[in-house]
Amino acid sequence: MAFSHGSKAVLTVNSVPITAYTESAELNFDVDTDDIRVMGKRVAEYVAGLVAGALNSGAVYDHAIAAMIYPAALAGKPVTFEFGPQGDDAGMDKWTGELIISGFRISTSTRAKATCNWTAVTTGEINLGSYSA
Numbered sequence: 001m002a003f004s005h006g007s008k009a010v011l012t013v014n015s016v017p018i019t020a021y022t023e024s025a026e027l028n029f030d031v032d033t034d035d036i037r038v039m040g041k042r043v044a045e046y047v048a049g050l051v052a053g054a055l056n057s058g059a060v061y062d063h064a065i066a067a068m069i070y071p072a073a074l075a076g077k078p079v080t081f082e083f084g085p086q087g088d089d090a091g092m093d094k095w096t097g098e099l100i101i102s103g104f105r106i107s108t109s110t111r112a113k114a115t116c117n118w119t120a121v122t123t124g125e126i127n128l129g130s131y132s133a
Contacts (some may be wrong), residue, residue: 002092010088013079018057024056026054026057053126057118070104077100080096092131096126098122098123101120103120105117
């Protein structure tokens with residue numbers, strides 16, 4: 001097993017590397033399920049349906065990331081993403097696909113750095129591959 005620290009992660013959106021600004025990234029999937037509860041049975045059965053995914057990210061605010069994420073959010077069209085939760089060394093997992101930016105939030109405080117958080121839903125197939133040398 002190859003464990004790693006989250007600081008090794010890499011993230012690219014719309015062919016633009018944003019790792020230098022990113023403090024957190026979360027890729028998640030949910031599988032729709034529905035239960036079948038028919039008379040004469042003692043237990044419910046389940047069937048799987050569609051898979052829905054999302055990518056959520058938090059970053060240090062900078063014009064460079066705002067200039068990339070905000071226009072993509074306004075366009076409402078899919079953009080590509082590449083996420084390496086353990087970095088981009090050869091053999092490490094690489095998640096790729098398309099997503100639609102569904103939210104962009106900027107936060108400031110007199111006691112903290114300026115940050116931005118954005119959310120996106122995946123669209124189409126999400127692929128799990130690996131980085132090559």
